[in-house]
Amino acid sequence: MKTIVVLGAGYAGLRVVRELVDHKANAKIVLINKNSYHYESTQLHEVAIGSKSPNDISLNIRDVIGNQVDFIEDEVVKIDRQNKKVELKSKSTVSYDYLVTCLGFESETFGIKGADEFGLPIIDIDTALVAKKHLEETLARFQSSHDENDLHIAVCGAGFTSIEYIGELLHRLPDFVKRFNLPAEKIKIYCIEAAPKVLPMFDPKLVDYAVNYLKNQGVEFYTETPITEVKKGAVISKDKAFNANTIIWTTGVKGSHVINDSGYTQKRNRVAVQNDLSSSDDPNEFIIGDVSAVPSPDGRFYPTTGQISVAQATLAASNIIAKLNNQKTSPFTYHSLGTVCSLGPTNGVAELSFMGHWKLKGHKVAPLKRIVNDRTVFELVGFKAMMSSK
Template sequence: MTNILILGAGYAGLRAAKVLAQKKLDAAITLVDRNRYHYETTSLPEVAAGTRRAQSILLPLPENLPAQVNFIQATVIKIDRTNKQVELADGQPLTYDYLVVALGLESENYDIPGAAENALPIVDVKSALAVKKQLETNFQNYQTSQDPDDLRVIVCGAWFSSFEFMGALVNRLPRLAEHYRVPLDKIEIQCIEAKDMILPMFDDDLTNYVKKWLADHNVILRTGMPIKEVQANKVITADQTYTASTLVWTTGVRGSHVIGDSDFEARRNRVMVSDQLSLDDDPNVFLLGDVAAVRQPGKPYPFPATGQIAFQMADAAATNIAADLNGEPRQDFVFNDLGTVLALGSKDGVAKVFGDHKLRGYAAAAMKRVIDDRSLLKQAGVKAMVKYGRLPL
């Protein structure tokens, strides 16, 4: 029996496991993840801001996996392709005939001094909860410290998650101020970004909508200001130092460190894969999601790593593995861009969907909830969507 090993239960890994199970192959399918749950990565900014409970974005494993999939909770430390083995932090190595690597992302610090030590990323449930705790601790401290920095939040980097975090936080601020008995008008949120341009996936119309929303809600956006150093409660640029007790790091992400530790040829722990999503020199090894770089036709850079491309990569990789086992030819991966949605809290946002159709305001925020539920449907089926989804039926 063919042994198919999947590393990581994020969007790509979980979807690949489900699709492979549906293929009814003569194969043993094993899914490995360090957690006994899948979490909706796109909802982490809301958890960090405190507008969603962490429990509400979790899909428990293994009970929501197909019966044909064996689940192992373990931490992957290295991939040994020579011997077709995966080393675990605890336990015996796992062997494979086909390997699907979908180990997800980590925060990217770009070697900026002090960033890792003094700023908090939003990359998983634990880190999102750490941001929430830091916010609440500082607001509570203000009652006795009267230190303006305890009511200041600096978001380092203007990435997608940055805006969704700030949008959710703005929604929560009135309740936070009331709960901790702090003056709402003294709370400050600012975002510092190295580049001049933000949100390149949107046109000027939608980007300007986001900028105006931020300004209307007293969020300061500072672009064209590379960060030189981060110290305790300080963000230092070329010509100024900004202070805040809560520093959030959302400048970018890289693939799992396991990629670098396993001697893959990679950039920022993302491996350039073939058109069939496998390695050119090892076609039984597939890389998906945040650890993969997929050639974008006609452009010098790969597709950005998003939830929707992770889903589609999983479908394609599972189909190609099934094709191998059934003696059929593989198919090249073709990305079908369904659009992009940015939520600014629960009642506002922007979106480009169905080609060039644009949404603003509540319609965009509602679309985000539809996408979250569609994700659950694709990952675990109707029952999981009904139980864990965000939209009333």
């Protein structure tokens, strides 16, 4: 019997496993993940603010996959592609006939001095909890320090995570002011972005709504402001300094370092794949999610989103089953159902592409985020697991 090894239990990894099980793939299925849980990465900003706990956004992997899949809780160190083995941190190895690599993302610092040392990324539950602890301790410290920089928060980047973090932060600020007895008028929130536009994936009118909504609550936006250095207590852009003792680093992400360590031809730890999502070097190896670069019909690469990762996973599983049955693989096609960006729990912007094309803003968008999250969990792991996560 052939062995299919799936690396990573994010959106893509769990979807692959579920599809292989549901379609009764005639193979041994092994899932490897460094944690015992799957977490909803689209809700990490809520953990980083303290609106949700890790349990609110996590699922136990063993509960989800049942007994039809072998689960190994270990960290992938390297893929020995020549010998078709995965090397693990525990020093053990796992052999495979088919490999699905979906190891997820890491924070991208673009080589900016001090970003790794002084910036707080939000890329997993551990980093979200570190950011939460730092924010709360820094705000609380103001009573003894009287340092106004303890009340300043610099958010580096203006993409999805940045804007959703800021929206959630604004929602929680009244609680922080009351809890730590803070002077609300002295709190400053900076959003610093090198590009000329905030939320570049959205229609300009929706972007204007989001920016004005946040500006009206005191957020200061600085676009076309490339960060040249991060210091303790300051973000530097050429000759301008943004003084803040909480620095959130959400400028972008790259794929897992395992990709580079395993000798792939890559850019930012992403591998350009064939149109059936297989590696150009090995037709029995599929690379999906945040570690893949998938060509779109216009010649560019699709963005790396949870929605696209789930679609890739569905096709990767189908193509592996086709190979097991000596059938042809199929190319990747994708139609986005839309995008929702929350501005706290009661507001947001959205572009939806089903039953027409919808551009929505305001309070009516807020429930959509929960619907999207619930649907994703349902598609990944089923109704029972979805309800157990609530």
